[in-house]
Amino acid sequence: MFLKKIKQALKIDKPNETIPEKPQTISLWEDTGKVFYIENTLKLTYESNSGSITLEKLSMQALPDLINNISLLPENSPLAIKNTANQKSAFNISLCGVTWQKNANATRIKAIPDAALLRSQTACFSKSQAIFRHATLLEHDDLLTSSLIQPKAGQFIYNRITVEQFTQQIKIANKRISEDLRKKVLINQDNFDSPFTEHESEEIERLIDINLQKKIT
Known part of the structure; x- marks a missing residue:
């Protein structure tokens, strides 16, 4: 609804005109491949008889028993x-993380929703599939069996992963991150609640108000 409101407010009728192509830009920031997973963003989503249910800020220890x-x-x-035509809806487990990018001597942190x-359609997760984004170091980990078909660089798929293996892998990956880098992580659950930063949200609201005033006058 928020994005729809933006589009409606910013819509201005103009004659057809050719929009010049913008030159392609290349980011100077290089991905390090290091990922720190924010454990308090762990959530479970599934389709119940009453509709979609999302359980957030779950404990990794309690997750298997909950499922x-x-x-x-x-x-x-x-x-x-929910069971439709003998086909159960899937359990979807996810959590957010951060990665570090470098540009010369500068380093910045990037959030990864x-x-x-x-994901699994059975509670035993015998036919599950796990995806780790930007986790290049996980490719050779003995804990997981990598899928033969891999997606784009920095994203890896693993099949037949149990919940315990999934949460254990998260802990192993986090232990690889140095203490200095961990201290720089100031991102938590609240940072993933909106697609925009607080400043961006304020600017969007300001633009919406300006365009609404123009339409009124």
Whole structure:
């Protein structure tokens, strides 16, 4: 709704005109491939008999038991996972992370929404699939079995991953990050609640107000 409001407010009728192509820009920031996963952004999403359910800020230790308890709910329970034509909806587990990028002697932190994902239609996760974004160092980890078909660089897919293996991999990856880099991470759950920063949101609201005033006058 917020993006729709922006589009409607900024819509201005103009005659057809040719928009010159902008020269392609190349980022000077180089991805280090290092990822730190924000554990308190862990969430579980699934489609229940009552609709979509999202459980946020979950504990990694409690996650396996939570999924097992949901799978044991009676089929007619409002919170039970939805079953359509003998096809159960999938459990979707995700958490956000950050990566570091370098440009000469400068370093910046970049947030990665859904940095790690795990999806399965069964509570045992025997046919699951995990995706780690920008985690180049995870490719050779013995804990996971890499998929033969990999997506774009910096993103890796692994099949048949249990919840315990998934959470263990997160902890292993986080331990690889030096203490100095960890101290620089000031990002938490609240940073992923909006696609815009506070300053960007203020500027967007200001532009919307200006355009609304123009339409009124």
